[in-house]
Amino acid sequence: MTDTALDTAPADTRAAVTVPAGSGRRFRGDSRGTGARPVGGSARGRLRRQLTPWLFVAGAVGLLLVFTYWPAANLLYYSITDWDGLDLTKNVIGFDNYVEVFTNPRIFSVFGVSLYYFAASFVQMALALYFATILSFSTRFANFFKGVLFFPYLINGVAIGFVFLYLFQPGGTLDTALGWFGLSDPPHWLGDPDIVNTSLAATSVWRYTGLNFVLFLGAIQSIPHEIYEAAELDGANRWQQFWAIILPGIRRVVGLSFILAISGSLSVFEIPFIMTGGANGSSTFVIETISTAFNFRNVGLASAMAVVLLVIVLIVTWIQRKVFPDEKVDLT
Amino acid sequence: MSAVTTRPGRPSAARSGRSTASRLRGLSATTAKYLSLVIAVLVTLLPLSVVLIASLKTSQEYGQTGPFDPPANWLNLDNFVTAFTSGEMLEGFLNTLVVLVVSLIGTIALGTMCAYALDRFAFRGKKLVFGLFLVATLIPSVTSQVATFQVVNGLGLYDTKAALILLFMGTDIIAIYLFIQFMQAIPVSLDEAAMIDGANRWTIYWRIILPLLKPAIATVVIIKGIAVYNEFYLPFLYLPSEGLISTSLFRFKGPFGAQWEVIAAGTILVIIPTIIAFVLLQRWIYKGLTSGAVK
Numbered sequence: 001m002t003d004t005a006l007d008t009a010p011a012d013t014r015a016a017v018t019v020p021a022g023s024g025r026r027f028r029g030d031s032r033g034t035g036a037r038p039v040g041g042s043a044r045g046r047l048r049r050q051l052t053p054w055l056f057v058a059g060a061v062g063l064l065l066v067f068t069y070w071p072a073a074n075l076l077y078y079s080i081t082d083w084d085g086l087d088l089t090k091n092v093i094g095f096d097n098y099v100e101v102f103t104n105p106r107i108f109s110v111f112g113v114s115l116y117y118f119a120a121s122f123v124q125m126a127l128a129l130y131f132a133t134i135l136s137f138s139t140r141f142a143n144f145f146k147g148v149l150f151f152p153y154l155i156n157g158v159a160i161g162f163v164f165l166y167l168f169q170p171g172g173t174l175d176t177a178l179g180w181f182g183l184s185d186p187p188h189w190l191g192d193p194d195i196v197n198t199s200l201a202a203t204s205v206w207r208y209t210g211l212n213f214v215l216f217l218g219a220i221q222s223i224p225h226e227i228y229e230a231a232e233l234d235g236a237n238r239w240q241q242f243w244a245i246i247l248p249g250i251r252r253v254v255g256l257s258f259i260l261a262i263s264g265s266l267s268v269f270e271i272p273f274i275m276t277g278g279a280n281g282s283s284t285f286v287i288e289t290i291s292t293a294f295n296f297r298n299v300g301l302a303s304a305m306a307v308v309l310l311v312i313v314l315i316v317t318w319i320q321r322k323v324f325p326d327e328k329v330d331l332t
Numbered sequence: 333m334s335a336v337t338t339r340p341g342r343p344s345a346a347r348s349g350r351s352t353a354s355r356l357r358g359l360s361a362t363t364a365k366y367l368s369l370v371i372a373v374l375v376t377l378l379p380l381s382v383v384l385i386a387s388l389k390t391s392q393e394y395g396q397t398g399p400f401d402p403p404a405n406w407l408n409l410d411n412f413v414t415a416f417t418s419g420e421m422l423e424g425f426l427n428t429l430v431v432l433v434v435s436l437i438g439t440i441a442l443g444t445m446c447a448y449a450l451d452r453f454a455f456r457g458k459k460l461v462f463g464l465f466l467v468a469t470l471i472p473s474v475t476s477q478v479a480t481f482q483v484v485n486g487l488g489l490y491d492t493k494a495a496l497i498l499l500f501m502g503t504d505i506i507a508i509y510l511f512i513q514f515m516q517a518i519p520v521s522l523d524e525a526a527m528i529d530g531a532n533r534w535t536i537y538w539r540i541i542l543p544l545l546k547p548a549i550a551t552v553v554i555i556k557g558i559a560v561y562n563e564f565y566l567p568f569l570y571l572p573s574e575g576l577i578s579t580s581l582f583r584f585k586g587p588f589g590a591q592w593e594v595i596a597a598g599t600i601l602v603i604i605p606t607i608i609a610f611v612l613l614q615r616w617i618y619k620g621l622t623s624g625a626v627k
Contacts, residue, residue, distance in 0.1 A: 011508045021462045050456075052533050056449035057461055061444040063502040068468045071479035078479060085482070131372060134365050134583035147614060148373050154606050154617070156562045162432050166386065166399075166592060173399040175380045206376070211621070238361075267472045270564055274582065286474050293478040294569075306475035317470055 074308075078303035085299040097304035107292075107305065110285045113197055114265045117284075120201035121261035125254070127205070128212030133242060136220045146217070150210035157207075161274030164203045165190070193281040202283055207271070212257055219250035232296050259320040263313045285309060351418040380603070387411050387596035394593045411597035418587070419598050424580030429565075431493055431576060434558050435500035439507055439556055440549055447511030448537050452523060465505040474565060484570060495570040500560055507552045514548035515541065554613060561606070577602055 079097055081090040101107050131149055135142050152160070167173045168189035175186045189199040223245065231241050247254070269286040272278060278287040285305065293302035386394060388403035390410070415421060450458060473480075480499070481490075489495040518541065526536050567576035577584065581602050588594045610617065 017529075051454035053449040053455040053458075056445045056453075056533075056537070060446035060508065061461060061464065063442070063498065064464055064468055066483065067480060067499055067502045068471060068476070069464070071476050071483050072471055074479040074482060075476055098553070123490055127372075131369070134369070137495045139365070139369070143367050145373065146618075147610070148376050150618070151607075151610060152376060154558055154562075156578055156581070156602050157564050158578045159599045162581070162584070162595055163383050166383055166596065167379045169592075173379070176399055177378075206379070214618055214621055267474060269474050274564070286472075289475055289478065293481075299478060299482075302478045306478055309475050310471060313472060314470060316421065 009011045032140070047113050067179075068181050073308075075306055079307045080304075081300045083299045084297045085293065086297070090300075093300070097301045100301055101304050101308050107288055110154045110283055110288050111266075113282065113284050114268065116197040116201040117204060117265035118261060121257075121265060122207050124205045125212055125257055125261070127209050128216050129254070131180050131209075132213050132216035132220055133246060135217065136246075137238075152207050153210035153214075157209070157270040158274055160203065160207055161271060164199075164206075164271075165275055168199055190276055190282075191280060196276060196282045198319045200275060203271050203275070204268070215253050215257065217251060219253040220246055223249040255320070255323065259316060262316045264314060266309060356373045371535050372551065383596045383599055386593055387600050389593050391591065391593055398409055403535045405535070412601060415584070415598035415601060419580060419584055420575060421577070421580050424575040424577045427493065427571075427574055428561060428577040431500065432494050432557060435497045435560060436553055436556060438497065438501035440552060442501065442544060443507040443552065444511050444549070445537065447508050447515055448541055450508070451512050451515045452520070452541075455545050465508060476571060477565070481569065489570075491571060491573055493571065493574070496566055496576070499566055499570070500556075500563075507556065510551055511545060514545055518544050544574060550616065554616055554620045558606075558609075558617075 029190070078090070080092055080094060082093045082096075083090040131145075135146055139145065155163075169175075170188055170191070174189065178184075178186050187195045190196050193313040227245055228241060231245060236244065267286050268284045269290075272284055273281045273290075275286055276282045278284070278291070281290075288308070289302050292298050292305065340587065343357065382399045385401075385403060386399065388406060388408050388411070390404075390408060395405055446461075449455075484490055484495045489498070522540055523536050526540055531539070550591075561577065563576075564578040564582065568578045568582065571579070581598050584595045584598050585611075588598075
């Protein structure tokens with residue numbers, strides 16, 4: 001539900017979805033392609049044949065290794081050093097950085113901020129589910145409503161940050177609108193440490209409900225609609241249809257969204273960084289990591305923080321595989 | 333979509349048999365449904381429309397009027413001119429365009445080639461390559477930037493557009509996966525026929541596979557295009573001296589700190605291309621997102 005998590009959301013989702021059985025099986029048939037070739041040939045020909053697939057994957061795999069795996073490996077190494085990012089020497093200091101992550105209140109307290117975003121992601125999923133359900137049945141102007149609900153997801157994060165900075169200004173849009181309903185003396189939406197995370201999480205709901213909505217909508221519409229007709233003939237009302245048909249039918253997508261909500265709320269970054277810069281107690285784990293690395297020049301500690309986040313995300317994903325065994329990764 | 337929205341209503345026998353009470357209940361349910369939709373539309377559009385209103389006011393007018401008061405002149409575009417020129421947004425748009433086009437071409441070239449090899453060849457290490465792409469999706473990229481930064485710096489690419497292009501090009505599993513799915517629909521007999529005619533693997537890829545992958549390429553262009561256009565963090569970190577559209581806008585925080593009418597204009601300028609793209613490509617965007625995510 002968060003910036004970073006949802007930017008990569010399709011990727012995560014993808015990783016957890018089963019390949020349709022048919023294509024998977026077909027894919028595993030290793031005889032494809034090579035089966036058509038004549039067997040044998042000279043030694044040089046065989047070498048060239050073995051090399052060809054590697055030439056095709058070289059570019060993509062190369063980038064993957066250089067910009068994902070090499071940094072990830074370095075991350076593990078940096079995390080046990082006291083490196084500042086500039087020094088030529090890196091002193092290995094064991095697990096001190098990890099101890100620091102869990103004992104320094106400045107670092108550990110930011111996990112509390114994640115809870116706001118985690119709670120918000122339930123609001124987001126509930127809203128998305130509600131609108132996806134009602135827009136799956138005949139509704140006038142359905143395409144207009146779909147478009148409007150989804151549109152915020154496409155807007156540039158910095159633009160959203162400014163839009164909501166403007167909205168939350170003291171005496172600004174929100175305060176004026178609340179004034180119409182007789183609510184005077186509103187809080188400082190972004191200035192009050194008690195409120196700021198709620199305001200930011202609400203911004204996040206505004207931004208990401210559309211994505212959940214479209215995913216749910218797609219899933220609901222893939223349920224064959226004869227089932228609804230049968231249910232209607234049996235006298236099931238909309239509410240019963242929702243519980244008996246829709247919810248079980250889109251169980252997987254809901255489950256995945258739930259998992260993404262956890263890893264997402266731990267890696268919130270863009271909205272609070274743009275809007276408050278992490279001020280007033282709105283700093284998230286990723287903002288802390290980044291500022292530890294680049295402002296406080298403590299790459300070792302920041303790496304340990306990144307590794308901790310990585311491990312949590314891996315655990316969450318692992319749990320997801322256990323809870324939703326259907327969705328085993330089946331790519332090869 | 334239309335399959336569900338155009339579904340026939342209840343059988344008329346059932347309708348005529350309904351009591352007044354149940355018809356009333358149906359009516360109030362319908363009202364509640366449309367009411368909730370209208371509220372959702374208001375909540376979505378209001379924050380955006382007040383920014384639009386603010387962008388059309390003069391500085392003096394902005395100070396004296398409330399956020400919902402319409403601007404005196406709906407065609408006052410001065411703020412947009414100010415934002416565009418002093419905010420260096422032209423540079424931002426041009427840089428974004430360059431990065432977008434080059435990294436899209438790169439992603440498509442590398443992604444389709446990789447997918448071609450993974451789908452059409454049997455080779456040792458194929459499972460390993462798949463595994464590498466899958467595991468990579470689990471690493472939250474924002475955090476690993478701590479270490480990625482050192483790599484980019486070590487390659488001497490810090491503060492260049494090349495750094496961004498390479499990072500965006502690092503083809504993700506979604507692109508490769510989409511390509512593979514589409515490629516599985518292309519009959520292998522086409523490859524075999526070409527091979528009998530003496531075509532080599534590269535020719536097959538270039539002349540047969542690539543043209544047939546157009547729909548998948550369109551999907552990837554849309555998904556990736558949106559992602560690159562909206563990306564904030566990578567340009568913020570790796571290209572401090574030039575602006576992409578996100579970072580150009582972010583810089584408004586400094587010099588225009590209190591001039592909300594100019595910031596609002598800049599914000600609207602950044603959103604406009606998204607609106608145009610959305611209106612033109614709506615259907616493909618939905619399709620791309622759902623096929624990219626949950627198929």
